[in-house]
Amino acid sequence: MTGQGTPFVSLDDFEQHAMRNLDRNALDYYRSGAQDMITLKENQRAFDRVFIRPRVLRDVSTVALSTSILGEQIASPICIAPTAMQRMAHPDGELATARAAKRKSTCMVLSSWSTTRIEDIGDGVKWLQLYVYKDREATRRLIERAQDSGYTAIALTVDTPYLGRRLADIRNRFRLPPHLTMANFADTGKAQVGKAEATSAADNASGLAAYVASQIDPTLNWSHVEWVKSVARIPVLVKGILTAEDAVLAVNAGVDGIIVSNHGGRQLDTVPATIDVLEEVCRAVDGRVEVFLDGGVRRGTDVFKALALGARAVFLGRPVLWALNYNGEDGVVEMLNMINEELRLAMALAGCVSVADITRNHVKVPGQPRL
Numbered sequence: 338m339t340g341q342g343t344p345f346v347s348l349d350d351f352e353q354h355a356m357r358n359l360d361r362n363a364l365d366y367y368r369s370g371a372q373d374m375i376t377l378k379e380n381q382r383a384f385d386r387v388f389i390r391p392r393v394l395r396d397v398s399t400v401a402l403s404t405s406i407l408g409e410q411i412a413s414p415i416c417i418a419p420t421a422m423q424r425m426a427h428p429d430g431e432l433a434t435a436r437a438a439k440r441k442s443t444c445m446v447l448s449s450w451s452t453t454r455i456e457d458i459g460d461g462v463k464w465l466q467l468y469v470y471k472d473r474e475a476t477r478r479l480i481e482r483a484q485d486s487g488y489t490a491i492a493l494t495v496d497t498p499y500l501g502r503r504l505a506d507i508r509n510r511f512r513l514p515p516h517l518t519m520a521n522f523a524d525t526g527k528a529q530v531g532k533a534e535a536t537s538a539a540d541n542a543s544g545l546a547a548y549v550a551s552q553i554d555p556t557l558n559w560s561h562v563e564w565v566k567s568v569a570r571i572p573v574l575v576k577g578i579l580t581a582e583d584a585v586l587a588v589n590a591g592v593d594g595i596i597v598s599n600h601g602g603r604q605l606d607t608v609p610a611t612i613d614v615l616e617e618v619c620r621a622v623d624g625r626v627e628v629f630l631d632g633g634v635r636r637g638t639d640v641f642k643a644l645a646l647g648a649r650a651v652f653l654g655r656p657v658l659w660a661l662n663y664n665g666e667d668g669v670v671e672m673l674n675m676i677n678e679e680l681r682l683a684m685a686l687a688g689c690v691s692v693a694d695i696t697r698n699h700v701k702v703p704g705q706p707r708l
């Protein structure tokens with residue numbers, strides 16, 4: 338746990354290490370948000386505007402982080418979000434992430450656009466993130482492969498009918514390095530990023546945007562949610578909900594869970610921070626399905642705030658990539674240990690001995706004059 342002899346003391350240290358270590362094509366792809374990156378910055382800043390209301394004198398000698406998601410037990414409410422192409426960060430890529438998730442008894446969501454095949458991920462609590470391809474049969478096969486390989490839920494991403502404009506990727510003409518492929522499509526001609534030509538006004542010079550425009554179905558609508566539900570024998574969540582209106586439609590469509598997400602600020606810039614819309618979504622859902630959050634979670638206190646505002650668990654995106662780049666599987670374990678211990682301390686100092694103890698009254702949000 339040293340960076341040039343200095344101990345890592347926060348998740349930011351993993352990022353600083355990656356900034357020095359990763360090549361520009363990968364680093365810019367991983368860290369960028371869309372356009373002016375206002376949402377990207379806001380995701381973290383918004384956590385700083387939420388304050389914790391601690392309770393004292395509660396005997397916090399033992400604090401338990403364990404919880405369940407969609408009925409499955411996990412050791413902590415800190416899970417791993419889907420991020421594409423992890424082998425650019427470390428040769429072991431998604432395999433290392435999955436092994437780390439298993440060691441920590443938490444959930445990993447595998448991206449459809451992983452550089453490791455669905456079938457090659459070992460056991461553990463694992464969900465598959467799904468993009469709906471124009472090729473409906475290719476999409477159906479992904480769902481079936483996940484079910485056959487022990488994945489216990491499908492997280493359908495609903496905020497990416499087109500790729501957001503990520504300026505650095507356009508400047509760099511982002512390409513997946515030639516020794517890597519979108520492993521789940523190795524036999525379909527859909528495995529290389531950077532070869533497709535731009536095909537519509539939404540395209541740009543990033544190889545990824547061209548890939549999305551050529552493969553992903555931009556007609557994506559609520560009937561696709563119903564279609565995915567009709568194919569899947571495992572729970573289906575929607576990832577990318579930011580409003581009460583869409584949360585109600587999602588519940589009415591029969592989803593099993595909602596992930597409040599703005600895709601880490603990478604899709605539509607200037608949408609609000611996820612922590613700022615979480616409560617609105619939870620109120621609309623009113624306990625009918627579990628609600629999760631990702632975006633800007635970097636501290637145990639951030640996790641605490643998200644749980645207080647209604648999230649069942651949170652997901653980490655970029656911190657996993659930085660930790661993977663730092664030291665593969667062990668790096669991801671080290672990063673997860675760090676944020677889990679931060680959460681444990683935050684809970685103790687706020688007077689909570691279990692995640693069920695964390696309530697709405699433990700936080701004060703901007704514009705909330707009194708309780």
Ligand SMILES: Cc1cc2nc3c(=O)[nH]c(=O)nc-3n(C[C@H](O)[C@H](O)[C@H](O)COP(=O)(O)O)c2cc1C
Pocket residue numbers: 366367368380418419420421448449450466494576598599600601602603631632633634652653654655656
């Ligand atoms: C490099 C990168 C790749 C991503 N790839 C996917 C993906 O394939 N599918 C998806 O639904 N979300 C993807 N996301 C979004 C994440 O799942 C998640 O919403 C976001 O990273 C959370 O924000 P954070 O990075 O601030 O933790 C990606 C994010 C990053 C940074």
Ligand SMILES: CC(C)CC(=O)C(=O)O
Pocket residue numbers: 421450497500545549600603
């Ligand atoms: C291949 C990409 C569309 C994956 C993604 O979701 C992202 O880069 O944000």
